[in-house]
Amino acid sequence: MIRKAVVMNVYPDKHEEYEKRHNEIWPEMVDELHRHGATNYSIFLDEETSKLFGYVEIEDEETWEKMASTEINQKWWSFMEPVMETNPDNSPVSKELKQVFHLD
Template sequence: MQRVCFTLQVRTDRMEEYAERHAAVWPEMLRALHDAGWTNYSLFLREDGLLVGYLETPDLAAAQEGMARTDVNARWQAEMAEYFVDLDVPPDQGFWQLSEVFHLEDQLAALAPTSTTTDSPTQTAQDQ
């Protein structure tokens, strides 16, 4: 599963309205995102308008292509475009994708199984 984090800049004078629009996304848009492979999708908005998005998908390019084939996405992106600073493409094409540099579960899974012998640092003196 690919984990994707991205940023966009929301116009500060439109932040409240942007948040309200996302409190009740069109049901057709929600279904289209799900059907195109966008899972665990969240948006976070900072007080200065920085928008951070996170999603998981088997393939970001395929998920974006799936959305590009829907009429609802074209309508949604057209309406959302006015909320962003310096964006000359639809928002779902103009975000800045961040590189993942750490993921706890990946690193934990890579660890060798821990020993349960008496040399365990978590054993108490009574256990020994």
């Protein structure tokens, strides 16, 4: 199991909408995440800075990297584009974090 963490940005006036969309995540998106090895997936919001902290556990990098190109993921990115900072391909602007400590 590999632990991954990223930081992203939600627009300050879109906190509630961001949370709403994730509370209503499409079942087919959940299925695809699981098919690509994702488990224990959480996203946290710092309301003061509008920073999002995402954490996910994956089985392997190669399978996980294929998630980005799936049809449902592309659709999700387009759906989320109005509420968060995105790249030209609608992927979230994100910065991967390096794990420096873990305690079981």
